[in-house]
Amino acid sequence: MAEVLQVEVRDHVAHLTLNRPEAMNALNRELKRALIEAAHAASVDPEIWVVVLSGAGGRAFSVGGDLKEMGSRDDSGRAMTSPMSEAERNLYEVVLEIPKPTIAVVDGYALGGGFELALACDLRVCSDRARFGLPEATIGMGANFGSVLLPRLIPRAIALEMLYFARRMSGEELARLGLVNHVWPAEELDTRVAAWLAELTSKAPITLQRYKHMALKGWELPVAVNLRLDVGPNPYTSQDRIEGNRAFREKRAPRWRNR
Known part of the structure; x- marks a missing residue:
């Protein structure tokens, strides 16, 4: 039997692909457990700089x-x-706390826990056929994570409408609200994502990790407190900062070492 989660690491990116296309990548206990294990492994591997979540099958x-x-x-x-x-x-919560940039690549439906999984990522890109929603009100569930995160990421009244009415929204609608970063034609999705990742991994990995720590851990703190958090890896004292400065002066691409 095929693995319910495909894990591939290339060019410092961990690609986690939900692999239950016959069930539209529904999150059963086995898949959830595999995602938790993969998220932990990616979190502690210094050779992984970015984590990407996607679903197999195109639906x-x-x-x-x-x-x-x-x-x-x-x-x-x-x-x-x-x-x-x-x-x-x-x-x-595990995905939310991965200490490196995380990206959800959505093609087709992201509903219920699938939408919540995308909400747990830092960035979201999708195809022009993507549809997002929290249908829990129609089946008596609770959308525990979504009901907390969604009103923090888009206007509260729209978030509550999505929750109360189980309203589905397109990627274009959510992009206008700032929840989705990019919407690309389905036939171009893989190519566009690959180019976007190549650009992202050209940036200093320690700096990206620092940004995530500061932005998420200080989410609701007063500015003065947030500025003094000093969380995550310190880019100011890193070897990569020295390399980045040297590369700039030598007019070449930096060779990051994540240290």
């Missing part, structure tokens, strides 16, 4: 929780565990 990034698996558990009489109280760490 969906992910349609969220595996309702068949949930139904089987319900039929057996086993109680469902509430979010944040599971035996394992919450998937979305």
Whole structure:
């Protein structure tokens, strides 16, 4: 059987591909566990500078929780565990805390937990056929992560409308709200993403990690406090800062070492 998560590392980028296309990449327990393990591995590997999440099959990034698996558990009489109280760490929180730039590449549907997985990433790009939504109100679920993150990322009234009415939105609509960075034609998605990643990985990896720490950990702190957080790797004392300065003076591309 194929692995439910394909992991490939190339050019300092970890590509995590949800690989259950027959189920529109629904997040069953096995896939969630594999994503948590891959996120941890990418977090601690110094050769990985960027993490990209995508879905196999072209129909969906992910349609969220595996309702068949949930139904089987319900039929057996086993109680469902509430979010944040599971035996394992919450998937979305784990992805949110990856200390390196993370990108969700969405082609097709990103619904429920699939949308939440995209929300956990720093950046989101999609094809022109992408559709996003939180349908939990139609099936009695809670969108625990989405109900917290989405109102912080787009205007609250629109976020609540998406939640209350289970409204689906296109990539173009969410790009206008600042939630999606780029919308590209489906047939160009892979090429555009590859070019975008090549540009991103040309930047100093320690600096990118520092940006993420400062932006996320100081999200709601007063500016004066945030400025003094001094979290994440220190680019000012790094070898890469010396290399970047030298490369600029020598008019060549820098050779980053992530140290």
